[in-house]
Structures are given as C-alpha cells and as structure tokens.
Amino acid sequence: IITHKVKGGLSVDIGIPAFLPGSQIDLQRVTDFDQYVGQSITASILKVNQKRSNVIISRRKYLNDQRSEDRKQILDTLAADQIIQGIVKNITNYGVFIDIGGVDGLLHITDMTWGRISHPSEVVKIGDNVTIKVLSFDKDNEKISLGLKQLNPNPWEQVSDKIKIGQQVKGRISSITDYGLFVEVAKNVEGLVHISEISWTDRIANLANRYKVGDEIDVLIVSLDAENRRMSLSIKQLGKNPWEMVDKEFKVEQKIKGKISNITDFGVFVQLLPGIDGLVHISDLSWTEHIEHPSDRYKIDDKVEAVVLAIDKENKKISLGIKQLTPDPWEKVEELYPVGTTFEGEISKITNFGAFVKLPIGIEGLIHNTTLLEEQGKKADALFKIGEKAKFTVININKEDRKLALSTKLTTKAPTVKEETKTTVEKKQKKPPKTTSTKSSKKEKTVEQSKAKNSLQIALESALQKKEDKN
Structure with missing residues (x-):
C-alpha cells in the first residue's frame, strides 16, 4: 500500500518501508504523485540494501512484464478477419491507434466508415471501447491493420440496383469544399457535385455562401462507378441550358x-x-x-x-x-486633318515625354518633348496646363497605330478643316488643260494686244486733255 509522498517518489508499505521512484510508477510519465496515495499496487523489487534496510520497487517493470505476456498471447492467437475489442489509445490526422491487449493496431481513417469524414475524432474519442475487425497482421514486424467499416456490408455493392444514371434523387449535403459539394444520396453513399455543375450561368466564388452542411437538395445522377466508389452529380442539369x-x-x-x-x-x-x-x-x-x-x-x-x-x-x-x-473618328482623320492643318486643341494630359492634345473630333495627338525643346526650348510641363487651349499643327499621321504627331509651329496661312478638305477635293478633280490650235492662240493674242492698245490710247488722250486745261 502506498502510504505517502516522499522526495522523488512514493513510500510503499510491503511489510517494511519501500521506495517507489517517480520514474517507476507507471508506463507513462507521472507528474501528480498524490493520486496514488492509499492505493494498493503490484510491483517488482528492483534492489534490496540490507545494511540500510532500503528496498527499491518498480510498478513500471511489473506492468511491462505483464504487458509482454499479454502481447505474446495476443500475437500467438491474432489472425486476419478476427473481430476483437480494443481501447482507443491515440488519435492522429490519418487514423486511430487502438490497444488490443498490450499490442497497438492502426485503424486508418479510410477504414473507419464507408462515408466521408474529415478527421477520425468525428467517429471516436480517446478511451472509447470499440469493436474492430483485423484486416491484416504482420507477425514478424508486429503490424496490425484494423477496420471499423468492414463490420457492415459495403453499401456501394447495392447502389447500382437502387440508383441509375439520369435519375433525379434527393440528398443531404455532407461536406463542402472549394471545388464542390459532397451529397449523401443513400446511407454512406456520397456523390460529388462539382462547382461547374452548380449553375449554367452564375459565377459562384464561395459555395459556403449558398449552401450549408445538412441541407437537402435535388441532384441528377450524371455518372456512377460503384467499383471505385465514385458518383458524379449535377444541379444545373435539372434545368435547361x-x-x-x-x-x-x-x-x-x-x-x-x-x-x-x-x-x-x-x-x-x-x-x-x-x-x-x-x-x-x-x-x-x-x-x-x-x-x-x-x-x-x-x-x-x-x-x-x-x-x-x-x-x-x-x-x-x-x-x-x-x-x-458610333463611327471610328480615326477613319477620317487624314481627310479632316491632313498634314499641315492648324487647329485649336485642348491639353488633355501631360506626361514625362510630352503633352496629349484633344482635337475637336475627340481623338488625341501628341506633341513630344523633343519637338517642344527644339521649337520652344521648354518641356510640356513648363509650357502647358491641363485644360489649356492652344493652336497646333499636324506634322505626321499614323492611322494604323492611331498616332498623331503635333507641332507648335503654325503654318503661314493655316487652312481650316473645310478649306483644306475643299482644296484636297479640287486637286483630285482638277484635269489637265485642253490643247488649242495655233490659229486660236494667235486670235487670242491679237485680242489681248487690241485690249492693251485701247488702254494706252485712253491713257494718252487723258494726259493731253489735262495739259490743254492748264494752258
């Protein structure tokens, strides 16, 4: 019987006082010694010092020896397909370790249920007593694989008799992921509604904003692979595209x-x-x-x-x-604003390479800083302000790239858009003069000389008349 707590362990009455070190109390590390005071225990004697009347005992050694015997017995009798009892010892992301009498076996997450779970803790808790089936046993390496779902028939084996492709069924949403919904259409039988099968038209960024786990929805069976336990479902195909x-x-x-x-x-x-x-x-x-x-x-x-x-x-x-x-204004830019045209435009934007000028028809031209430095000795930001109006001359047109180069040098006689357009049309319509005969030319020359002579005579007569009036 453990009588009281001492430094470094416990004092145990075995007929004479004995010392149980803290490291020898249990198989696992113990921090609270007081919980054992007053308990009866079974332990192994580690050391006896008769001169000092000192006895050291170990409960841990006894438990290990007992465990080894139980382990040997379990390993000798264990076989695949056995149904046994065990205690949940540890839970991880990938499965559960179960103590089956001194031996640990692994119950993998995929062997816990025929349905879908995110974590083993959804099914069991540490300390739970569970009934499991031995799936495989490697005696040499002492590896035991256990199964929980195998205690029940595989529901996918009967699913093809109940569910057909093209059938509309009701189901319960069991899980929501970034890529779709898992819907339970029969007990432990789930199918996936991919996010692309939710709607013909809506752009859905987050399924959790529209659906919740546990919601009942109608789905259409699109494909079924019972052997690999896969089923594709659709919501959008319930309606017309x-x-x-x-x-x-x-x-x-x-x-x-x-x-x-x-x-x-x-x-x-x-x-x-x-x-x-x-x-x-x-x-x-x-x-x-x-x-x-x-x-x-x-x-x-x-x-x-x-x-x-x-x-x-x-x-x-x-x-x-x-x-x-509306028509593309660049289509007529060469006709309305040919090279050499002067116009009044508005500064729409100033950049580190020049200024953009808005023309009356809405398009923009650029007067580059290199042009401004050559003509004005200053850059755009020193010469202009956005919204300011000034006169500019078109010096280059690139219709394909939609670029219009401008200058501050104005033409001597700045043509208006209409005058320039008229001149362009007249040039196109202008025809070479018709040739006339020599006889006709001489006749015209005689008429011109006659007109010139008459004018001279009139001038002389006028001069003589003025002279006579003075006399």
Whole structure:
C-alpha cells in the first residue's frame, strides 16, 4: 500500500518501508504523485540494501512484464478477419491507434466508415471501447491493420440496383469544399457535385455562401462507378441550358440594351437574359478616351446600349462593344486633318515625354518633348496646363497605330478643316488643260494686244486733255 509522498517518489508499505521512484510508477510519465496515495499496487523489487534496510520497487517493470505476456498471447492467437475489442489509445490526422491487449493496431481513417469524414475524432474519442475487425497482421514486424467499416456490408455493392444514371434523387449535403459539394444520396453513399455543375450561368466564388452542411437538395445522377466508389452529380442539369438559345436570340452586329450587372478592372458585364451576361471590354468602351477603370464612367444597374461583336456559345461568352455604336473618328482623320492643318486643341494630359492634345473630333495627338525643346526650348510641363487651349499643327499621321504627331509651329496661312478638305477635293478633280490650235492662240493674242492698245490710247488722250486745261 502506498502510504505517502516522499522526495522523488512514493513510500510503499510491503511489510517494511519501500521506495517507489517517480520514474517507476507507471508506463507513462507521472507528474501528480498524490493520486496514488492509499492505493494498493503490484510491483517488482528492483534492489534490496540490507545494511540500510532500503528496498527499491518498480510498478513500471511489473506492468511491462505483464504487458509482454499479454502481447505474446495476443500475437500467438491474432489472425486476419478476427473481430476483437480494443481501447482507443491515440488519435492522429490519418487514423486511430487502438490497444488490443498490450499490442497497438492502426485503424486508418479510410477504414473507419464507408462515408466521408474529415478527421477520425468525428467517429471516436480517446478511451472509447470499440469493436474492430483485423484486416491484416504482420507477425514478424508486429503490424496490425484494423477496420471499423468492414463490420457492415459495403453499401456501394447495392447502389447500382437502387440508383441509375439520369435519375433525379434527393440528398443531404455532407461536406463542402472549394471545388464542390459532397451529397449523401443513400446511407454512406456520397456523390460529388462539382462547382461547374452548380449553375449554367452564375459565377459562384464561395459555395459556403449558398449552401450549408445538412441541407437537402435535388441532384441528377450524371455518372456512377460503384467499383471505385465514385458518383458524379449535377444541379444545373435539372434545368435547361439557356445558352442553347443564345444564337437564336442574338446576332453579331445586333444592337442590344441591358443593365450593367458587374464591373471589373477589364470591363463591364451587361445582362442580356436572366443569367446570361455579355462583356464590354474596357478597350471597347470608347474610341478616343483613355479610361483607367470602367467604374469611373459606369455604375451597376446603369442601362446601356451596345453592339454584339461575337458569340462563343461553346465557351459561354458574348463580346459586346459600346464604342462601335458610333463611327471610328480615326477613319477620317487624314481627310479632316491632313498634314499641315492648324487647329485649336485642348491639353488633355501631360506626361514625362510630352503633352496629349484633344482635337475637336475627340481623338488625341501628341506633341513630344523633343519637338517642344527644339521649337520652344521648354518641356510640356513648363509650357502647358491641363485644360489649356492652344493652336497646333499636324506634322505626321499614323492611322494604323492611331498616332498623331503635333507641332507648335503654325503654318503661314493655316487652312481650316473645310478649306483644306475643299482644296484636297479640287486637286483630285482638277484635269489637265485642253490643247488649242495655233490659229486660236494667235486670235487670242491679237485680242489681248487690241485690249492693251485701247488702254494706252485712253491713257494718252487723258494726259493731253489735262495739259490743254492748264494752258
């Protein structure tokens, strides 16, 4: 009997006082010695010192010896397919270690249930008494594999008799992941609804915002592999695919009206039909303006008009354009503002390489700092302010790259846009003069000389008349 606690261990009455070191109390390390005071124990004698009347005992050695005997007995009688009892000793992420009488066996997480679990602690707790089946036993290496689910029939063996591909069934959501929903359609039989099979049209970022574990939902059986315990399910296929009607509802170059349903960095989405949106890319918002973010110009629920640019039914994409509602001003820039044209423009942007100037038709031209330094001796930031108006001359046009080079040197006689256009047209329509005969030329020359002679005579007569009046 353990009588009291002493330094470094316990004092035990075995007829004479004996010392039980703290390291020898149990198989595991013990920190609270007081819990053993007053208990009767069985222990092995480690050392006896008759001169000092000192006896050292060990409960740990006794338990180890007893365990070894039990272990030997278990190993001699253990065999595969046996159903035995055990105590849950330790729980890990991958399974449970079970004490089956001095020997530990592993119950792997995949052998705990026919259904799906995230952690073994969902099924058992440390100290639980469990009934398990021996799946395999390696006596030489003393490795024992145990199974819990194998105590019950495999539900997947009967599932093909109850569930058919194309069948609509009710199920309970058992787990939610980033890639889909696991739905239990029969006891311990689960299928996966991949995130791509949730909706034909909705973009779902987080399934947990829409569904909860335990929710009952309707699903369609898409595929079934009972041998590998796999089943694919679908929610969206319970209804019709609205994209199949898109090419009948809309045509390329068709004008449409709709509400903005979403705004991103790269464009705006416009709702065409319930669940079907078209994208206006940021580059298709305006021919002339530099839009840094679509939200600078549009808001969700704004009504807009656009043109259908492309329909990709297979990939469920519709491209729209807003700028295509009006003609591209760059198409007529050479006609309206040919090289040499002087115009009044507004400074729209100043950069470290020059200034952008907005023309009356909305497009922008650039006057580079190298040009300004050569002509004015200063850079753009020293000469201009945004919103300021000044006159500039077009010095180069690159229609393909949509670039217009400008200068501050004005032409001697700056043509207006209309005058220049008229002159250009006249040049195109101008024809070479017709050749005349020699006889005709002589006749014209005679007429001109006659006109010149008459004028001279009139001048002389006028002079003589003035002289006579003075006399």
